[in-house]
Amino acid sequence: MTTLKIEQVSRAFPARQGHAPTLALEPIDLVVGSNDFVTILGPSGCGKSTLLRIVAGLDRPTSGRVLLDGREVAGPGADRGMVFQSYTLFPWLTVRENIAFGPRERRISEAERGKIADGYIHRVGLSGFENHWPKQLSGGMQQRTAIARALANDPKILLLDEPFGALDNQTRVLMQEMLLGIWERDQKTVLFVTHDIEEAIFLGSRVIVMSARPGRIKVEIAVDLPHPRSYKIKTTPGFIMLKERLVEEIRAEALKVAVDA
Amino acid sequence: MIRPLDPVTSKQRAAYGFAFFVLFVAVWAWATFGGYVSKTFLANPLTMLQEGVELLTRHGFLFDIGMTIWRAVGGFVLAAIIAVPLGVLMGAYKPIEAFLEPFVSFARYLPASAFIPLLILWAGIGELQKLLVIFIGSVFQIILMVTVTVGNTRRDLVEAAYTLGAGDRGIIGRVLLPSSAPEIAEILRLVLGWAWTYVIVAELIGSSSGIGHMITDSQALLNTGQIIFGIIVIGLIGLVSDFLFKAFNAWLFPWKLA
Numbered sequence: 001m002t003t004l005k006i007e008q009v010s011r012a013f014p015a016r017q018g019h020a021p022t023l024a025l026e027p028i029d030l031v032v033g034s035n036d037f038v039t040i041l042g043p044s045g046c047g048k049s050t051l052l053r054i055v056a057g058l059d060r061p062t063s064g065r066v067l068l069d070g071r072e073v074a075g076p077g078a079d080r081g082m083v084f085q086s087y088t089l090f091p092w093l094t095v096r097e098n099i100a101f102g103p104r105e106r107r108i109s110e111a112e113r114g115k116i117a118d119g120y121i122h123r124v125g126l127s128g129f130e131n132h133w134p135k136q137l138s139g140g141m142q143q144r145t146a147i148a149r150a151l152a153n154d155p156k157i158l159l160l161d162e163p164f165g166a167l168d169n170q171t172r173v174l175m176q177e178m179l180l181g182i183w184e185r186d187q188k189t190v191l192f193v194t195h196d197i198e199e200a201i202f203l204g205s206r207v208i209v210m211s212a213r214p215g216r217i218k219v220e221i222a223v224d225l226p227h228p229r230s231y232k233i234k235t236t237p238g239f240i241m242l243k244e245r246l247v248e249e250i251r252a253e254a255l256k257v258a259v260d261a
Numbered sequence: 262m263i264r265p266l267d268p269v270t271s272k273q274r275a276a277y278g279f280a281f282f283v284l285f286v287a288v289w290a291w292a293t294f295g296g297y298v299s300k301t302f303l304a305n306p307l308t309m310l311q312e313g314v315e316l317l318t319r320h321g322f323l324f325d326i327g328m329t330i331w332r333a334v335g336g337f338v339l340a341a342i343i344a345v346p347l348g349v350l351m352g353a354y355k356p357i358e359a360f361l362e363p364f365v366s367f368a369r370y371l372p373a374s375a376f377i378p379l380l381i382l383w384a385g386i387g388e389l390q391k392l393l394v395i396f397i398g399s400v401f402q403i404i405l406m407v408t409v410t411v412g413n414t415r416r417d418l419v420e421a422a423y424t425l426g427a428g429d430r431g432i433i434g435r436v437l438l439p440s441s442a443p444e445i446a447e448i449l450r451l452v453l454g455w456a457w458t459y460v461i462v463a464e465l466i467g468s469s470s471g472i473g474h475m476i477t478d479s480q481a482l483l484n485t486g487q488i489i490f491g492i493i494v495i496g497l498i499g500l501v502s503d504f505l506f507k508a509f510n511a512w513l514f515p516w517k518l519a
Contacts, residue, residue: 056424057423057424058420058423058424075423076420076423076424077424077426078424078425078426080424081424081425082420082421082424084417084420084421086417088417088418088420088421090418090421090422090436090439090440091440091516091517092439092440092442092514092516093439093516101422101425101427101435102425102426105422105425105426105427105428105431105435106426133515133516134516135516149425150424150425153425153426159424
């Protein structure tokens with residue numbers, strides 16, 4: 001049973017000459033239960049990525065703490081898999097070697113990690129591309145590999161920071177279905193950051209809406225749509241009602257940012 | 262019509278490159294055969310070739326070439342063995358960089374050729390002194406450039422590796438090194454080019470063999486044909502070593518070209 005607890009986590013960036021410190025995150029509380037799929041939705045600059053990086057251990061909170069199964073997060077680790085928005089495959093490794101990176105770092109035997117990598121290559125639909133270099137892959141294929149690489153460590157929680165943000169619309173929809181399919185089958189705890197409203201509803205069991213400057217949780221909305229979900233769900237009345245509501249919430253925040261800037 | 266950034270085929274590229282060599286020799290031949298430049302100052306291409314053949318067949322010039330190559334490569338390899346690991350450490354660990362970087366930056370500007378009198382005093386006029394000149398000329402340059410390259414490793418790749426459970430050794434061995442390796446190979450190729458210059462300078466003073474020594478001897482005899490032949494041989498060696506290094510790098514890092 002995996003529980004992620006975010007307790008009063010805030011983040012301020014130190015003052016630059018003549019300016020007050022920037023408060024990127026107001027103290028935030030959030031609990032993510034086992035096999036929960038939580039999407040964090042917010043306009044750019046609301047600190048949602050900062051929050052995810054703090055959970056990953058790549059950034060330190062100014063106050064508060066993050067607990068994973070009761071243990072405080074002190075730095076990055078293999079128990080929290082992360083997928084970034086930018087393409088972060090190791091260019092000198094093939095698809096298969098990229099996916100086997102984590103297992104190799106954990107001293108798993110070559111035969112065993114080969115088996116793990118092949119399993120995930122199949123699951124993300126990259127059979128036939130095992131020995132390609134990242135440079136030879138499309139953006140969508142690179143992100144599939146990145147997801148497989150994060151899953152290959154069998155992390156307790158999967159963190160995704162706008163992983164499909166750089167992809168074209170058609171590819172993005174296919175990737176959402178693939179990710180949701182994996183989650184429905186394998187049951188994973190997932191924290192997914194996005195600024196795309198449809199994406200947040202389609203994937204999430206809960207949508208956390210964040211407000212901008214300083215970032216804080218504005219509202220939390222449960223998504224009571226049945227699983228397994230297919231792309232067709234996006235035109236159902238239930239989906240559209242949720243979307244309307246979230247559009248209003250986000251629009252208010254986006255306006256705030258636009259006026260500030 | 263030539264348009265900006267339009268590519269050329271590899272055949273065209275080779276033809277254009279060759280054409281300039283032809284033009285260069287043609288201008289040289291025109292200036293010397295036409296009598297526009299005195300023979301005392303500049304030999305014509307034919308004389309140069311004759312002198313070259315004589316050097317190779319009668320004066321054992323092949324041995325001199327071998328000595329020069331061995332000194333340049335020897336000094337360069339010594340420098341690389343010390344400088345690359347040090348540069349990697351400095352690039353990876355900022356306190357080590359802060360400790361050594363100012364001194365290395367200073368030492369980089371010390372002219373290797375100015376050390377020759379000191380090195381003769383310390384190491385005599387043997388092979389060790391020649392190697393040391395090239396070593397001093399190369400080592401600080403390699404350290405600094407490798408430090409910068411390793412320090413510029415993409416941060417997002419390092420972060421990705423951390424979230425995959427990599428420790429410090431994993432970060433250095435499996436991210437910093439492989440991501441910098443092609444750049445480091447390019448740095449070594451560049452510095453080997455400079456090593457060919459240092460080796461000749463080292464051989465001009467207090468040497469009894471090598472291309473540089475031959476050139477000083479020829480100067481005493483006002484034999485410009487031999488001098489030019491020696492210079493051209495150095496150029497050719499440089500060109501060949503550069504070509505081999507490039508081919509080796511391409512073979513070593515297929516992911517870069519894929």
